[in-house]
Structures are given as structure tokens and as C-alpha cells.
Amino acid sequence: MTSTIERCAAGIGTVLAPLGLMAVVTVAAPAVSSADCGAGEWWDPVASVCRPPVVPLGCENGAWWDPVANTCRPPVVPTPPLCDNGWWWDPVGNACRPPLIPPG
Structure with a gap:
């Protein structure tokens, strides 16, 4: 009986593991919003605008x-x-x- 429950638990874990991994990656990965910034400009994700290049x-x-x-x-x-x-x-x-x- 115990080995049947262990096998079922292992099978369920094998099926659900990729879904859990995808959930972790989805939560952990930041939202990327791309923009076509040109001529050395950089994307400011906080303001959602392209910023000019910073020259020292x-x-x-x-x-x-x-x-x-x-x-x-x-x-x-x-x-x-x-x-x-x-x-x-x-x-x-x-x-x-x-x-x-x-x-x-």
C-alpha cells in the first residue's frame, strides 16, 4: 500500500514539477517591456520612456x-x-x- 502511494505521489510530482517551475520563473522574472529607443538612448522602465544617452x-x-x-x-x-x-x-x-x- 505504501509503495502505491509513493508511486502516485512521485507521478503527480513529475507531472506538476514543470508547471511549478514555470510559475516560479514567471513570478521571479521581471516584466520586460521593450521599446525601440534609437541613437544610444536607453529604456527607463519606471517612467516607460526612452531616455537620452548620459555623457560624462x-x-x-x-x-x-x-x-x-x-x-x-x-x-x-x-x-x-x-x-x-x-x-x-x-x-x-x-x-x-x-x-x-x-x-x-
Whole structure:
């Protein structure tokens, strides 16, 4: 009796396995909506429109290109100025400070 039930269960599993796999693939695969975007444009699935190509800007003086805002941003760490006569560079204020004189 047990072997008959096991064989029936195996047969039902064999028949239903491809259907379950198709259901998983259908749920897991994202919906693809294609569009005929031309000349380097790309498809934005959120807005359902073709977007123009994004070209990086030529940023200068250590600035970096922010692709989200499509603009040049200042460097994360500013370039320290050349401090003379024993002055030291204060990275918080990005300025040269006078030498520290010990109390006497």
C-alpha cells in the first residue's frame, strides 16, 4: 500500500514539477517591456520612456562627475593650500592657521 502511494505521489510530482517551475520563473522574472529607443538612448522602465544617452562631463580641478544629477561636484577632500612661514593647514576650515606658540 505504501509503495502505491509513493508511486502516485512521485507521478503527480513529475507531472506538476514543470508547471511549478514555470510559475516560479514567471513570478521571479521581471516584466520586460521593450521599446525601440534609437541613437544610444536607453529604456527607463519606471517612467516607460526612452531616455537620452548620459555623457560624462569633463570635470576639472579634482571635481567628480555625479551621474544622478549630471553635474560636477567638488572634491570630497579639498586640496590643502600651500601654507608658508610655519603656518599649518587646518583641514576642518580648509585654511592656513598661524603657528602654535607654547605658553611661556
